[in-house]
Amino acid sequence: DAGITQSPRHKVTETGTPVTLRCHQTENHRYMYWYRQDPGHGLRLIHYSYGVKDTDKGEVSDGYSVSRSKTEDFLLTLESATSSQTSVYFCAISESARSSYEQYFGPGTRLTVT
């Protein structure tokens, strides 16, 4: 299995509080991604990174920010959590964004905003 960990694995927080999720990889892959998974919506891209300090928005980026100060870590921050951000969050990595390169997924973080 690709070396991807996510922390925390579960979190319950209150509306209006800031939350940071961490993705850590040991594969030295250039690309890292944050997705959210919701029933009826499948997997939707939030943000992705193509290098240290290089990030871009995905399909559902509103309310989220990201940072990547080291190759191995990609942080997802909810500045002020809302109930609509209750979801399962997955991190993924790939060597390249080119279509021939596989994406490897982390185990997920289940976030509940009350």
Added chain:
Amino acid sequence: GEDVEQSLFLSVREGDSSVINCTYTDSSSTYLYWYKQEPGAGLQLLTYIFSNMDMKQDQRLTVLLNKKDKHLSLRIADTQTGDSAIYFCAESRGNTPLVFGKGTRLSVIA
């Protein structure tokens, strides 16, 4: 962007074949993927097909690609209870992140 479409549910009996269908949107997609998600876990790549191929077989899995209709299918022969999972179709669109379908939940009845 436009959606990658999949049916949401499929139920089959153990030992039968399962066929999961997907329609994608970008005729220039070079690779098409099938990912499997088991309960409580992340997605894992199951198989993929390059766009210049019509079919790819890998043990119990057969992928069929119809580029004219932008239709992709995954056939699982002799379906087992361990095949129960959510299956995601994904397409590549150049050098941008993969676009995933909503996933098909396969239930295998013993």
